[in-house]
Amino acid sequence: xxxxxxxxxxxxxxxxxxxxxxxxxxxxxxxxxxxxxxxxxxxxxxxxxxxxxxxxxxxxxxxxxxxxxxxxxxxxxxxxxxxxxxxxxxxxxxxxxxxxxxxxxxxxxxxxxxxxxxxxxxxxxxxxxxxxxxxxxxxxxxxxxxxxxxxxxxxxxxxxxxxxxxxxxxxxxxxxxxxxxxxxxxxxxxxxxxxxxxxxxxxxxxxxxxxxxxxxxxxxxxxxxxxxxxxxxxxxxxxxxxxxxxxxxxxx
Amino acid sequence: xxxxxxxxxxxxxxxxxxxxxxxxxxxxxxxxxxxxxxxxxxxxxxxxxxxxxxxxxxxxxxxxxxxxxxxxxxxxxxxxxxxxxxxxxxxxxxxxxxxxxxxxxxxxxxxxxxxxxxxxxxxxxxxxxxxxxxxxxxxxxxxxxxxxxxxxxxxxxxxxxxxxxxxxxxxxxxxxxxxxxxxxxxxxxxxxxxxxxxxxxxxxxxxxxxxxxxxxxxxxxxxxxxxxxxxxxxxxxxxxxxxxxxxxxxxxxxxxxxxxxxxxxxxxxxxxxxxxxxxxxxxxxxxxxxxxxxxxxxxxxx
Numbered sequence: 001x002x003x004x005x006x007x008x009x010x011x012x013x014x015x016x017x018x019x020x021x022x023x024x025x026x027x028x029x030x031x032x033x034x035x036x037x038x039x040x041x042x043x044x045x046x047x048x049x050x051x052x053x054x055x056x057x058x059x060x061x062x063x064x065x066x067x068x069x070x071x072x073x074x075x076x077x078x079x080x081x082x083x084x085x086x087x088x089x090x091x092x093x094x095x096x097x098x099x100x101x102x103x104x105x106x107x108x109x110x111x112x113x114x115x116x117x118x119x120x121x122x123x124x125x126x127x128x129x130x131x132x133x134x135x136x137x138x139x140x141x142x143x144x145x146x147x148x149x150x151x152x153x154x155x156x157x158x159x160x161x162x163x164x165x166x167x168x169x170x171x172x173x174x175x176x177x178x179x180x181x182x183x184x185x186x187x188x189x190x191x192x193x194x195x196x197x198x199x200x201x202x203x204x205x206x207x208x209x210x211x212x213x214x215x216x217x218x219x220x221x222x223x224x225x226x227x228x229x230x231x232x233x234x235x236x237x238x239x240x241x242x243x244x245x246x247x248x249x250x251x252x
Numbered sequence: 253x254x255x256x257x258x259x260x261x262x263x264x265x266x267x268x269x270x271x272x273x274x275x276x277x278x279x280x281x282x283x284x285x286x287x288x289x290x291x292x293x294x295x296x297x298x299x300x301x302x303x304x305x306x307x308x309x310x311x312x313x314x315x316x317x318x319x320x321x322x323x324x325x326x327x328x329x330x331x332x333x334x335x336x337x338x339x340x341x342x343x344x345x346x347x348x349x350x351x352x353x354x355x356x357x358x359x360x361x362x363x364x365x366x367x368x369x370x371x372x373x374x375x376x377x378x379x380x381x382x383x384x385x386x387x388x389x390x391x392x393x394x395x396x397x398x399x400x401x402x403x404x405x406x407x408x409x410x411x412x413x414x415x416x417x418x419x420x421x422x423x424x425x426x427x428x429x430x431x432x433x434x435x436x437x438x439x440x441x442x443x444x445x446x447x448x449x450x451x452x453x454x455x456x457x458x459x460x461x462x463x464x465x466x467x468x469x470x471x472x473x474x475x476x477x478x479x480x481x482x483x484x485x486x487x488x489x490x491x492x493x494x495x496x497x498x499x500x501x502x503x504x505x506x507x508x509x510x511x512x513x514x515x516x517x518x519x520x521x522x523x524x525x526x527x528x529x530x531x532x533x534x535x536x537x538x539x540x541x542x543x544x545x546x547x548x549x550x551x552x553x554x
Contacts, residue, residue: 003357091340095338096341097357099336100358101327101328101357
């Protein structure tokens with residue numbers, strides 16, 4: 001545990017020294033919130049009632065806050081975490097850790113701890129920003145939203161480990177991870193609301209982990225309670241990714 | 253520490269069609285500086301990596317500090333130090349942070365501030381890894397290999413990228429490492445380094461150890477021929493042919509060169525003095541480890 005904490009602290013310092021990672025983790029979701037709030041506002045009265053129905057009968061900002069927290073998780077799991085692991089492998093940093101007798105649990109544990117901590121900070125930032133600036137609706141059921149958020153975050157951390165394990169180079173992560181991120185952003189409910197998507201898009205969205213993670217947070221947020229279907233699916237994504245990550249991890 | 257620091261018996265490792273190590277055997281005694289030399293692709297690094305547990309051998313025996321690197325890898329790697337040939341650190345990690353981190357990650361550690369001083373990194377203590385020169389990186393890697401106070405340290409091309417002064421400083425430090433009781437396994441391309449530092453040297457060729465001896469032993473066995481030279485105004489020196497070890501003599505005006513084996517200089521000098529001749533410029537040119545290495549390389553050619 002001492003090793004995980006020590007390495008996590010060093011990794012946190014490295015993270016803060018990396019402007020691009022900081023922008024992706026913290027600034028990007030805020031930018032999304034700002035743009036969509038500017039486009040749609042949060043006023044149910046002035047909008048077309050059909051459009052409001054697509055946003056689950058709440059204002060657009062109220063609808064999007066949970067899904068931007070989802071974007072923060074997805075960025076951590078699809079980009080930040082695998083990028084770090086793959087570039088460490090490519091540069092021989094993992095090799096050096098291994099030669100020093102550092103266990104896989106310490107290396108991966110520290111990466112997960114840092115990614116999860118940063119994502120939680122960014123998520124809190126999103127929620128506080130949405131509340132203060134746009135007076136967004138706060139969760140109906142805080143404990144279930146937090147639980148759902150942690151479930152989604154754990155799943156994406158595992159996905160991050162899996163991608164970091166199987167994608168050999170930083171370049172591969174930048175290709176595959178970034179592509180997956182933008183696809184999920186567009187069809188998992190973080191962009192256009194799901195009802196306006198075509199049937200095919202919705203079907204593809206249903207095999208994306210972000211769709212499930214978003215709804216697991218959004219349902220208790222808007223007062224629909226715990227989603228008994230999507231929560232186990234999110235958990236399943238996480239467990240499968242974690243098992244595959246450990247199975248396929250390569251130091252070199 | 254046990255009787256033997258490292259035991260390798262018939263170690264084999266194949267990458268696809270390439271036989272990287274084809275039956276390597278040697279022992280390293282505790283407290284020894286053991287050198288490994290050989291061409292690129294002769295299996296030096298593969299063998300070392302099998303001993304560090306970074307690669308799996310296909311067959312054969314490998315014991316390091318009595319542990320099997322394959323099954324007891326982490327326990328072993330806590331007790332050995334490895335300066336790896338191909339590795340790196342995060343670009344924005346600072347020198348002191350690297351030492352502090354790796355000290356914290358190993359069960360036993362030395363005060364890394366001492367290592368900063370020994371390896372001349374004090375002025376760079378707060379520099380990012382990306383801002384270090386090649387030589388500074390190399391010294392940091394050696395310092396990192398020593399931060400867990402290892403019982404054996406593997407140095408793979410330690411002085412590559414160092415300037416001549418830094419190389420000689422590194423040699424002194426390697427002797428210092430040994431004086432502290434650490435066994436050193438040194439892979440190098442520099443023959444002067446191997447000759448200067450190593451107690452014994454294994455010469456690798458095509459995945460096998462083709463010669464193993466002290467530097468002096470290798471030189472006298474494979475490059476034992478020496479040349480004695482002097483100048484003289486006198487006439488015939490045919491009587492020097494009687495000297496033990498004599499092989500040939502050349503005369504170019506006043507200059508005489510005698511080639512032979514064994515302690516040729518002593519015999520020639522004695523014979524000259526016995527006849528009242530004491531040339532002031534009597535000198536000998538002896539083989540070096542480089543000559544021996546070249547002879548070994550050519551000798552065992554397929």
